Amino acid sequence: GESVGLHLPTLSVQEGDNSIINCAYSNSASDYFIWYKQESGKGPQFIIDIRSNMDKRQGQRVTVLLNKTVKHLSLQIAATQPGDSAVYFCAETLNQGGKLIFGQGTELSVKP
Amino acid sequence: KAGVTQTPRYLIKTRGQQVTLSCSPISGHRSVSWYQQTPGQGLQFLFEYFSETQRNKGNFPGRFSGRQFSNSRSEMNVSTLELGDSALYLCASSLEDGYTFGSGTRLTVV
Numbered sequence: 001g002e003s004v005g006l007h008l009p010t011l012s013v014q015e016g017d018n019s020i021i022n023c024a025y026s027n028s029a030s031d032y033f034i035w036y037k038q039e040s041g042k043g044p045q046f047i048i049d050i051r052s053n054m055d056k057r058q059g060q061r062v063t064v065l066l067n068k069t070v071k072h073l074s075l076q077i078a079a080t081q082p083g084d085s086a087v088y089f090c091a092e093t094l095n096q097g098g099k100l101i102f103g104q105g106t107e108l109s110v111k112p
Numbered sequence: 113k114a115g116v117t118q119t120p121r122y123l124i125k126t127r128g129q130q131v132t133l134s135c136s137p138i139s140g141h142r143s144v145s146w147y148q149q150t151p152g153q154g155l156q157f158l159f160e161y162f163s164e165t166q167r168n169k170g171n172f173p174g175r176f177s178g179r180q181f182s183n184s185r186s187e188m189n190v191s192t193l194e195l196g197d198s199a200l201y202l203c204a205s206s207l208e209d210g211y212t213f214g215s216g217t218r219l220t221v222v
Contacts, residue, residue: 032209043116043202043213044155089155098145098160098206099168105154 008087012109019077019110023090023103028071030092034100035064035075039086047075047088077108085110114139116205116214124220130191133217137184137205143167144186145211146178149200158201161186193221 013019025033031052036044050057050064050073057064063076073090087107091100117136125131137144145160145168157170161180178188184205190197198221204211 034211036213041215043118043215046210046212049210091155098143098162098204098211099157099170100145100147100155100204100211101157102147102155 008105008107010107010109012111013080015080015082015110015112017080019075019080019084019108021075021077021088021106021108023073023075023106025071025073025090025092025103026101027092027094028068030094030101032093033064033066033073034091034093035062035073036089036091037084037086038089038105044089080108080110082110082112084108116203116212118201118203118214118217120217121215122218122220124222125193127193127195127221129193130189131193131219132187132189133201133203133219135186135188135203135205135214137186137203138207138212141205141207141212142184143206144180144184145204145206146186146188147202147204148172149202149216150198155202158188190219195221197221 034049035047038044048059048064061078065074087105089105090103093100119134143162146158147155149155160168164180175191180186200216202216204213
């Protein structure tokens with residue numbers, strides 16, 4: 001397979017702090033990127049996306065940054081809440097044939 | 113509007129058996145893709161269907177197959193089940209961007 005999921009990195013933050021989750025993507029030709037949140041027992045939930053012709057995109061409490069030079073994607077969550085605790089995945093695609101390539105995921109733990 | 117529906121939610125099968133999983137996409141979505149999620153390998157792409165045609169395929173053995181019907185509903189089949197096929201199988205539907213996932217089918221092979 002093309003997604004390697006080994007030991008899951010963990011980020012632990014205090015409620016109210018900002019969180020930054022990082023992702024290194026694999027294909028310099030990828031032109032569309034998505035961040036997903038997955039809670040236990042559920043499927044991945046869409047958070048925010050960005051196209052390769054953009055460097056930054058903002059949503060409600062979330063911002064995605066794309067650095068194509070170093071193939072790096074980050075997700076910033078403002079004022080992190082306990083409900084944000086989950087595993088976060090980045091995904092990349094050439095937008096061809098629905099083939100998403102996922103990163104290994106980062107587990108976010110929010111301490112009240 | 114209704115989301116992506118996967119059935120069944122849970123399955124227990126015996127090694128050597130076969131299994132069929134179902135996915136109903138969001139109304140109007142013509143693309144359905146399938147993923148396998150395991151703790152060791154993460155989320156891996158299986159295949160994608162668009163308008164009843166397989167458009168892309170991942171690196172899985174031929175025991176894994178799928179199809180899509182004219183109403184865009186999709187099924188995936190795994191034959192000759194192995195213990196290593198135990199996983200959460202997810203499908204996602206898409207109109208253009210922003211793939212929406214279902215809750216998955218948890219398959220356990222014993």
